[in-house]
Amino acid sequence: MNIIVCLKQVPDTTExxxxxxxxxxxxxxxxxxxxPDDKGGLELALRMKDEFGAHVTVISMGPPxxxxxxxxxxxxxxxxxxxxxxxxxxxxxTLATSYALSGLCRTLDxxxxxxxxxxxxGDTAQVGxxxxxxxxxxxxxYVADAKRLENGNxxxxxxxxxxxxxxxxxGKCLLTVLASAFEPRYMxxxxxxxxxxxxxxxxxxxxxxxxxxxxxxxxxxxKVFQSFPKAMKAPGELHEVSEEEAVELIINKxxxxxxx
Amino acid sequence: MDxxxxxxxxxxxxxxxxxxxxxxxxxxxxxxxxxxxxGEKVVAMFLGYGIKNQAQTLIEMGADEVIVVDTPExxxxxxxxxxxxxxxxxxxxxxxxxLYGATTIGRDMAPRxxxxxxxxxxxDCTKLEVKPAQEEGFMDLHSTRPAxxxxxxxxxxxxxxxxxxxxxxxxxxxxxERDAARQGVVTDFAPNFDTSKFRxxxxxxxxxxxxxxxxxxxxxxxxGGRGVHDKEGFNKLQALADxxxxxxxxxxxxxxxxxxxxxxxxxxxxxxxRPNLYIACGISGAIQHLAGMEESDLxxxxxxxxxxxxxSVADLGIVGDLHKxxxxxxxxxxxxxxx
Numbered sequence: 001m002n003i004i005v006c007l008k009q010v011p012d013t014t015e016x017x018x019x020x021x022x023x024x025x026x027x028x029x030x031x032x033x034x035x036p037d038d039k040g041g042l043e044l045a046l047r048m049k050d051e052f053g054a055h056v057t058v059i060s061m062g063p064p065x066x067x068x069x070x071x072x073x074x075x076x077x078x079x080x081x082x083x084x085x086x087x088x089x090x091x092x093x094t095l096a097t098s099y100a101l102s103g104l105c106r107t108l109d110x111x112x113x114x115x116x117x118x119x120x121x122g123d124t125a126q127v128g129x130x131x132x133x134x135x136x137x138x139x140x141x142y143v144a145d146a147k148r149l150e151n152g153n154x155x156x157x158x159x160x161x162x163x164x165x166x167x168x169x170x171g172k173c174l175l176t177v178l179a180s181a182f183e184p185r186y187m188x189x190x191x192x193x194x195x196x197x198x199x200x201x202x203x204x205x206x207x208x209x210x211x212x213x214x215x216x217x218x219x220x221x222x223k224v225f226q227s228f229p230k231a232m233k234a235p236g237e238l239h240e241v242s243e244e245e246a247v248e249l250i251i252n253k254x255x256x257x258x259x260x
Numbered sequence: 261m262d263x264x265x266x267x268x269x270x271x272x273x274x275x276x277x278x279x280x281x282x283x284x285x286x287x288x289x290x291x292x293x294x295x296x297x298x299g300e301k302v303v304a305m306f307l308g309y310g311i312k313n314q315a316q317t318l319i320e321m322g323a324d325e326v327i328v329v330d331t332p333e334x335x336x337x338x339x340x341x342x343x344x345x346x347x348x349x350x351x352x353x354x355x356x357x358x359l360y361g362a363t364t365i366g367r368d369m370a371p372r373x374x375x376x377x378x379x380x381x382x383x384d385c386t387k388l389e390v391k392p393a394q395e396e397g398f399m400d401l402h403s404t405r406p407a408x409x410x411x412x413x414x415x416x417x418x419x420x421x422x423x424x425x426x427x428x429x430x431x432x433x434x435x436x437e438r439d440a441a442r443q444g445v446v447t448d449f450a451p452n453f454d455t456s457k458f459r460x461x462x463x464x465x466x467x468x469x470x471x472x473x474x475x476x477x478x479x480x481x482x483x484g485g486r487g488v489h490d491k492e493g494f495n496k497l498q499a500l501a502d503x504x505x506x507x508x509x510x511x512x513x514x515x516x517x518x519x520x521x522x523x524x525x526x527x528x529x530x531x532x533x534r535p536n537l538y539i540a541c542g543i544s545g546a547i548q549h550l551a552g553m554e555e556s557d558l559x560x561x562x563x564x565x566x567x568x569x570x571x572s573v574a575d576l577g578i579v580g581d582l583h584k585x586x587x588x589x590x591x592x593x594x595x596x597x598x599x
Contacts, residue, residue: 013409025412121408124383126371133375138459139339141368160364166463221380221421227414236575246578247588250560253576257558259537260596
C-alpha cells in the first residue's frame with residue numbers, strides 16, 4: 001500500500017502575540033512546527049505501515065525551510081519526502097495550492113492520501129477536499145478512526161457535531177484527520193540520526209503535471225482585501241475587593257441587566 | 261464566465277434527520293440583508309428525503325424561493341451525493357453569492373464545490389458585507405474571518421469569479437423573526453446523479469450523548485478554566501449554573517486534560533457562544549477562547565490574576581478566588597430567588 005501524507009509547516013499560533021502599539025502580529029521568535037492535524041495524519045499512516053506494511057511518502061508545498069519539518073517526518077518513520085518549492089506557487093490560495101499538490105500526486109503511485117483537517121494558521125479546512133476534487137477521489141473529512149477491512153476497503157469514523165458517521169469507502173480516497181484522535185509518536189533516536197542522511201527531494205513546478213496559469217496568485221480566485229488586528233472592546237470595570245463585596249457587585253450587575 | 265450572468269444570494273439550508281439546523285436560519289437572516297442591498301432574491305437550497313413539507317418554514321425565515329431536492333439518495337449527508345446535487349443547482353441557476361454553514365457538512369462540501377466550479381471560497385466567516393467593486397457596475401462580497409488562531413482578521417474578496425462562496429460560523433449571524441405571512445416560491449429540482457462516483461457508503465450513525473445539552477443554545481453559561489482545577493471545582497460551577505438556570509462550559513485547557521467533554525468547549529476549536537450572561541471562572545482568556553465568547557451580552561470574569569486577558573473583554577471583572585466567590589454567590593442567589 002502506498003500512502004501520501006500532506007504536511008504543512010506553520011507558525012505556532014499559540015505563541016503569536018499582537019504588538020499593542022502597532023497592532024500587528026509579532027512573528028519574531030515564533031517557532032515553526034508541523035501542523036498538528038497533519039502530524040495526526042502522519043501518525044495514522046505510520047500505524048497502517050506498522051500494522052500491514054505501507055510505503056509512506058510525505059509531501060509539502062512551501063519555502064525551503066520546510067525541509068526541517070520533512071526531516072522530522074523521516075525521524076518519525078516516513079519513507080520518502082518531497083518538497084514542492086517554487087516562486088511560481090507564491091500567493092496561492094487554497095484552490096491554487098490544492099491544484100499544485102494534485103499535480104504532484106498525479107506523478108506518484110498511491111492508494112490513499114491523508115491530510116490534516118485544517119492548518120492552525122489559516123484554519124480553512126479546504127485544501128484536503130479541494131485536492132480530492134482535483135484528483136476525482138472520494139473524501140472523508142473529520143476522521144477520528146480508519147481501519148482496513150478484509151476486502152481492502154477502509155472503514156472510517158467521521159466526527160460530526162452531533163454524531164459519528166461510520167463510513168465504508170471503496171478504492172482510492174482522501175482522508176482529512178483530527179489531531180486529537182491520533183496522538184503522534186516521538187521521533188526515534190535512530191530515526192533522528194538517519195533523518196539527516198536522507199534526501200528531501202525538492203521539486204519545482206516544471207516537474208509536476210500542471211498548467212502554469214492555475215498556480216500561485218494568478219490561479220487564486222480569492223484575494224486578501226485587507227487584514228487587521230481584532231478590535232478590542234472597551235474594558236469594563238475591574239474590582240479587587242473582599243469576597244462579600246464581590247458577590248454584591250455581581251448581584252447588582254445581574255439585577256441591572258435584568259438577568260435576575 | 262460572464263459575471264453579469266450571476267444573480268441572487270443562495271443559501272444551503274442544512275438539515276439533519278429532517279430537522280432544519282439553526283445555522284440555516286442564521287444564513288437566511290444574513291442573506292436577506294445582502295440581497296436587499298443588492299436588489300436580488302434570497303434562494304434556499306433544501307436537500308434531503310421527506311423534507312419538502314418544511315420548505316415554507318424557510319420562506320417564513322427570509323427566503324424568496326426554496327429549491328427542494330427531495331430524494332432517497334440524499335437521506336443522509338454524503339459528500340459526493342450532496343455535491344453533485346448542489347453543483348447542478350448552481351450550474352443551472354448561476355447565483356452571485358452562495359453561503360453554507362461552517363459545520364462538518366458545510367466545510368466538507370463547500371470546498372469540493374469551489375473546486376468543481378473554480379470559484380473562490382472563504383472559510384468560517386464571522387462578517388459578510390457587499391460593497392461596490394473596483395469594476396464598475398458590480399458589487400463584491402467582503403467576507404471577514406479570523407486567521408492565525410484568531411489573532412488577526414482578514415477580509416477576503418473574489419473580484420474576478422462567480423459565484424462568491426463562504427462558509428459562515430454558526431452562532432454569529434442573527435436570524436430574523438419568523439413571519440408566517442411571508443410568501444415565496446417552492447421549486448422542485450431533480451438532479452441527474454452519476455452513481456458511479458458514489459464510493460462511500462454509510463454503515464451506521466452513532467448519535468452523540470444527548471444528555472450533554474448544546475452550550476451554543478444556552479442563555480446563561482458558567483464557564484471554567486485552569487483555575488477551576490478539577491471535577492470538584494466544576495461541581496461548584498454547576499451549582500451556580502443550576503441556580504441561574506444555565507449550563508456549564510469550559511476552556512480548552514480543561515478539555516485537553518480530560519476534566520470536561522469536548523462538547524462543552526468554548527473557543528476557536530470549540531463552539532462560538534453568545535449567551536445573555538457568560539461567567540468566566542478561572543479562565544485566563546487566551547485569544548482562541550475570547551474568539552468564542554466575546555459577543556456575549558454580559559461577561560463577568562473571576563480570576564486571581566489581575567493581568568489576565570479575560571478582563572479585557574469582561575464587563576465586570578473580579579480579582580479573587582473563584583473557589584470562595586462562586587459558592588457564596590450561589591448561596592446569595594438562592595436567598596434572592598426565595599424572596
